[in-house]
Amino acid sequence: MPDDRTPNLKLPTASDRTIGRLSLYRRMLNIVKAEGRPYVYSHQIAALCGVTPAQVRRDLMSIGYSGSPNRGYDTSELLWSIEDFLYDPKGQNVALVGVGNLGRAILAYFTGRRPRLSVVAAFDNDPAKHSRVILGCRCYPLDQIEPVVRAQEIRVGILTVPASAAQLVAERLVEAGVCGLLNFAPMALRLPLHVHVEDIDLAMSLEKVAFFSRRRSRPVAATDKVAGS
């Protein structure tokens, strides 16, 4: 029995994959805009992102933005439209747990880069790191997760702790109000359904590449076809 008391405003429903590509389009549109081009066609976006033009149009359909049949999409308007869809107008605070090699690299990668989504707190159980500011980010002991996450209204967490600690730390974050996790620990987290987990498994990815590199035929001719649309 479908619930038809859905609000009138047709809230767009985009799949996981679509969200990822929208993030990509956004980045590429920034480049297009920087080049001073006021309009783009779907096939141009597609080429930049390595997808098909139909895919681009389908994705843009899902956020309800329409282009003009003969000029394509208005670069600035489309960019604004995607940002409006993807981002929280107030911005979102992020916490990172596990300030090891990977944690530091991730911190460096995100620090100061994006205003709408900033890593505002780091946690580690190494006392040598506490109270220090690492890459523009205050570092706290693990038992400060609860108060800090609550105080800064952090809803997104990045997990760069060893697999053995991941489940426990994740639960603490969720307990404190986090409902989205970017998990680098090679472990399947068991968490409440309302929490969205995105896994990045470096070892798995490398093994996949290694596997498929073995399967690929060696280059046959000097003039190989080129991948992408």
Place this chain on the structure above:
Amino acid sequence: MPDDRTPNLKLPTASDRTIGRLSLYRRMLNIVKAEGRPYVYSHQIAALCGVTPAQVRRDLMSIGYSGSPNRGYDTSELLWSIEDFLYDPKGQNVALVGVGNLGRAILAYFTGRRPRLSVVAAFDNDPAKHSRVILGCRCYPLDQIEPVVRAQEIRVGILTVPASAAQLVAERLVEAGVCGLLNFAPMALRLPLHVHVEDIDLAMSLEKVAFFSRRRSRPVAATDKVAGS
């Protein structure tokens, strides 16, 4: 017109997703084995990996390993079977290009960890890093890519360079014989079809998490359901 001169041995065909999960199963089976359990059921593997039992059986089917209906799978045999399928018996050498924060973290992550798949060379255009051994890995200037990759028969590359350099570096690697790339640069690489590229886009992943964390309803009751099979 299908080519039916396929060799008789039914070479297993596994999809991209399946390869990723096999890598996961392998890791979990190592744990199961370390616990001294000689047999596992598909539902146990499934629980450890956060997938469904049917999925596990399907995946194992694709590598042609069979279990026993009442004891499940022989842990050691299955482990061996997966490793035999995933890994090159001779081992594979890997090169990393871009020894920045992320590059170093990745190096630290993989160094000495896995015998069948080792990062044996790093490249960077910062002269301060040349000829040094960073995390057990010799660092060369970029113009040494060709000779080093050829000499060590490297077929897999890890790209941790800025987006602006990614395409060029990737082409050089491929030119030297690389046919699998783990790409951390936020850019769609345009490469010959025989090259397998696995993209890890950190910014995109974080944006996805942030997006879905906004959509998720806050916890309603104290006793939430738990995700996973």
Place this chain on the structure above:
DNA sequence: GGATGTGAATAGGTTCACAGCG
């Protein structure tokens, strides 16, 4: 003419459900 927007067709991956077996 060449673009967009979109229903319909296709491809691909996951789950169901059940036969078969120990």
Place this chain on the structure above:
DNA sequence: CGCTGTGAACCTATTCACATCC
């Protein structure tokens, strides 16, 4: 019984193809 192996159903994502518009 409860497990495995697997055809078939299902569901999701992508692509095709074409009506439509400037």
